[in-house]
Amino acid sequence: MRRIAIWARCSRNFCCGFRRALHDRLTKSSRDFPTPAPRRIQTFIDALPTPMAKGAKAEDSIDATLMEEIRASGMIDRLYRKTGW
Numbered sequence: 001m002r003r004i005a006i007w008a009r010c011s012r013n014f015c016c017g018f019r020r021a022l023h024d025r026l027t028k029s030s031r032d033f034p035t036p037a038p039r040r041i042q043t044f045i046d047a048l049p050t051p052m053a054k055g056a057k058a059e060d061s062i063d064a065t066l067m068e069e070i071r072a073s074g075m076i077d078r079l080y081r082k083t084g085w
Contacts, residue, residue, distance in 0.1 A: 033071055036062045 041058035
């Protein structure tokens with residue numbers, strides 16, 4: 001409910017029902033833990049107009065070890081538990 005209050009401050013012109021529906025939709029579409037998605041990154045690389053980007057692979061430029069260490073430490077779980085999100 002705290003996120004709803006933040007949305008309310010940022011979008012005062014929207015009715016409460018619209019804000020709640022928008023919040024619910026965005027919450028369902030977001031991931032619990034942000035990790036790089038190679039498929040999505042590859043889509044952006046493929047869309048680049050430079051010739052050097054044509055042969056690039058997303059897997060070669062992603063290092064998710066820091067994010068995995070954060071996940072393994074339990075920091076995110078403790079943070080969400082503390083804030084109630």
